[in-house]
Amino acid sequence: MKFTLIKTSVATITATLLTLSATQVSAQNIQFEINGVNSDKGKLYVQLFKGKENYDAGKAESSLIIRAKPGTNTVTFNSVDTGEYAVRFFHDENNNGELEFNLFGMPVEGYGFSNDAQPNFGPAKYKHMKFDVTNTDETVINKSNVIY
Amino acid sequence: MLRREVLKNLALVGTTSLLTTVPFLGRANSGAVNHNAVNYKALFKKALRHNPELIGFANIESNFSETKLKLEGKLPSELKGQFYRNGPGKHERGDIRYQHLFEGDGMLQHFHLDGNNVYHRGKFIETPKFKKEESAKQFLYSGPDTKIANSLPVSSSNDVNTANTNVISVGNDLWALWEAGAPSKINPHNLQFEDQVNLGTGSKYGNSLKGLPFSAHPKIDPNGDIWNFGLNGSGHVVLYHLSAKGQTKNVKLINAQYKGTMLHDFLITDRSILLILPSLISERSHNSGYFESIDFAPQMPMRVLVVNKSDLTLKREFELPPGFAFHFGNAWEENDGTIHFDASLYPNINILHKMSRLMQGDVKQEEVNGNTTLFTLHNNGKTSQHSFNDISEFPRVSNHKVGLKNHKLYHLSSAHDSLWSDAVVSLDVDSGKEDKFSYGSEFLVEEHVPVNPRAKEGHGYLIGTALHIPTQRTCLNVFDLANLKAGPRCRAWLPYHLPLGFHGNFVTS
Numbered sequence: 001m002k003f004t005l006i007k008t009s010v011a012t013i014t015a016t017l018l019t020l021s022a023t024q025v026s027a028q029n030i031q032f033e034i035n036g037v038n039s040d041k042g043k044l045y046v047q048l049f050k051g052k053e054n055y056d057a058g059k060a061e062s063s064l065i066i067r068a069k070p071g072t073n074t075v076t077f078n079s080v081d082t083g084e085y086a087v088r089f090f091h092d093e094n095n096n097g098e099l100e101f102n103l104f105g106m107p108v109e110g111y112g113f114s115n116d117a118q119p120n121f122g123p124a125k126y127k128h129m130k131f132d133v134t135n136t137d138e139t140v141i142n143k144s145n146v147i148y
Numbered sequence: 149m150l151r152r153e154v155l156k157n158l159a160l161v162g163t164t165s166l167l168t169t170v171p172f173l174g175r176a177n178s179g180a181v182n183h184n185a186v187n188y189k190a191l192f193k194k195a196l197r198h199n200p201e202l203i204g205f206a207n208i209e210s211n212f213s214e215t216k217l218k219l220e221g222k223l224p225s226e227l228k229g230q231f232y233r234n235g236p237g238k239h240e241r242g243d244i245r246y247q248h249l250f251e252g253d254g255m256l257q258h259f260h261l262d263g264n265n266v267y268h269r270g271k272f273i274e275t276p277k278f279k280k281e282e283s284a285k286q287f288l289y290s291g292p293d294t295k296i297a298n299s300l301p302v303s304s305s306n307d308v309n310t311a312n313t314n315v316i317s318v319g320n321d322l323w324a325l326w327e328a329g330a331p332s333k334i335n336p337h338n339l340q341f342e343d344q345v346n347l348g349t350g351s352k353y354g355n356s357l358k359g360l361p362f363s364a365h366p367k368i369d370p371n372g373d374i375w376n377f378g379l380n381g382s383g384h385v386v387l388y389h390l391s392a393k394g395q396t397k398n399v400k401l402i403n404a405q406y407k408g409t410m411l412h413d414f415l416i417t418d419r420s421i422l423l424i425l426p427s428l429i430s431e432r433s434h435n436s437g438y439f440e441s442i443d444f445a446p447q448m449p450m451r452v453l454v455v456n457k458s459d460l461t462l463k464r465e466f467e468l469p470p471g472f473a474f475h476f477g478n479a480w481e482e483n484d485g486t487i488h489f490d491a492s493l494y495p496n497i498n499i500l501h502k503m504s505r506l507m508q509g510d511v512k513q514e515e516v517n518g519n520t521t522l523f524t525l526h527n528n529g530k531t532s533q534h535s536f537n538d539i540s541e542f543p544r545v546s547n548h549k550v551g552l553k554n555h556k557l558y559h560l561s562s563a564h565d566s567l568w569s570d571a572v573v574s575l576d577v578d579s580g581k582e583d584k585f586s587y588g589s590e591f592l593v594e595e596h597v598p599v600n601p602r603a604k605e606g607h608g609y610l611i612g613t614a615l616h617i618p619t620q621r622t623c624l625n626v627f628d629l630a631n632l633k634a635g636p637r638c639r640a641w642l643p644y645h646l647p648l649g650f651h652g653n654f655v656t657s
Contacts, residue, residue: 102355
């Protein structure tokens with residue numbers, strides 16, 4: 001009885017491990033580099049989205065908040081599955097936890113997107129900011145400049 | 149602030165229609181050059197040879213260093229101060245010529261009057277756009293009508309702010325104005341661009357006013373307070389009440405539901421703000437320009453929104469017969485609430501499209517004249533109006549009469565088929581009597597402004613510039629305000645011409 005149980009448990013664990021290694025080895029990282037931060041005021045809020053649907057819905061895969069420092073700031077999203085991603089971020093300069101807008105709905109704090117995708121007479125388009133994480137990547141590096 | 153709410157705010161960066169609601173700007177283009185590309189630069193150059201009056205719209209290459217003007221007649225010794233003007237000066241870079249008169253980068257003209265002599269200098273306003281394009285020696289951004297191949301992306305209207313329409317004195321600074329974005333702060337001593345003004349700074353509004361449009365026609369109360377508005381493409385209007393030094397006192401959004409996409413001027417009385425919404429619609433498709441798309445809607449009433457100055461709330465609304473105006477002279481209110489105002493009124497929007505034809509050297513005139521029209525808005529909701537049989541643009545009243553009952557209206561006029569204005573008029577609005585001076589067909593006449601040293605209406609001077617076509621020189625003219633038909637009592641000549649500009653002001657020393 002005991003032997004069978006152990007055998008089953010080992011089998012189950014092995015099967016699980018095999019399954020994991022076959023489909024979901026999360027060995028990839030995304031290193032996101034934000035350039036041109038203009039002060040050490042406040043924080044940078046950085047969101048990672050997996051796929052267009054989640055981006056459009058505002059459903060983040062992961063969020064990171066770091067203290068801002070002038071110049072280049074780098075965050076890393078660890079153990080990321082393969083797939084298509086987008087990053088957007090803002091510089092919460094007045095440290096009130098929100099992205100400020102003017103009365104007509106335009107951001108008045110710094111913000112940006114992966115691939116340095118630019119708004120152009122309208123919001124930056126998902127298709128310009130998306131990038132892939134594949135099995136062959138260990139660390140995917142993506143860069144952006146803050147739009148102030 | 150909860151994490152959830154933070155993330156929700158981040159979401160707005162994607163879903164807010166960033167800039168789709170800013171009316172003034174061009175469309176993002178994929179990098180393809182306009183297939184219907186017409187070589188405006190070549191056309192204009194050719195047309196200039198046959199039509200020398202087009203000199204007023206020629207490109208200006210560089211700044212004008214200080215020049216002493218040559219006087220004819222004597223300057224009034226009490227007329228001491230600075231006369232500033234603003235207008236588009238950079239119409240061309242490389243092979244590209246802008247397709248609309250309103251697109252060129254702003255250039256400030258400064259006349260210094262010291263009671264004996266007049267000195268001039270002119271300087272391009274070094275906005276962020278200008279600096280980048282000057283460095284690259286080409287246009288990098290598409291204009292409202294002109295598409296540039298591989299143009300730089302625009303995330304805020306201030307990226308393409310040309311600061312080209314008007315210039316006012318605010319505290320110790322000059323503000324150069326462009327209606328789709330922020331004022332540009334200019335150092336009056338060296339005419340250097342300093343910054344784009346963040347209107348809420350130092351007030352309870354914080355950063356919420358940053359990047360908002362601030363029209364090129366603020367109205368200054370006789371007590372010095374500054375009133376203004378800004379139009380959003382959604383049809384909402386932001387109203388501003390600033391102190392004389394430019395500090396924000398009160399700001400409100402009004403849902404004007406205005407779909408005309410262009411709103412250039414407005415008025416104040418002692419008690420109210422008037423938003424006069426012309427009969428315009430925009431038929432904008434992906435490939436068409438901003439100005440190009442604006443049409444006159446002949447069945448659409450012109451609407452007047454009357455707003456309380458005290459709290460910036462909408463008081464009432466009037467409907468007028470269809471019409472269009474760029475400019476209004478003045479408004480005033482009787483004790484019983486009856487409102488009077490005047491406009492240089494057009495029955496169509498042909499004048500706007502003429503500003504595009506001019507850029508390719510097309511001098512054809514087609515029913516493009518406006519006339520002085522006086523409106524009355526009665527308490528019972530009825531309206532009445534009276535149009536003078538004249539040709540009228542660039543109306544002005546004395547500074548101390550803004551928002552109060554004025555007896556005089558100063559404006560430019562022209563012969564019926566003139567390319568630009570060629571006469572100045574002092575209109576007695578009560579009697580309809582005109583005191584007029586015609587410069588004649590050799591001159592292109594620019595906005596003239598009244599100066600009243602003793603704050604007495606009708607007494608003082610009228611000052612303005614005119615471009616002499618045959619000699620390609622601009623002159624500054626000073627008239628006796630009570631006798632325009634006698635001609636300028638003093639005329640000061642530059643050895644070169646200035647680009648035809650839009651608006652300016654006299655700042656007394």
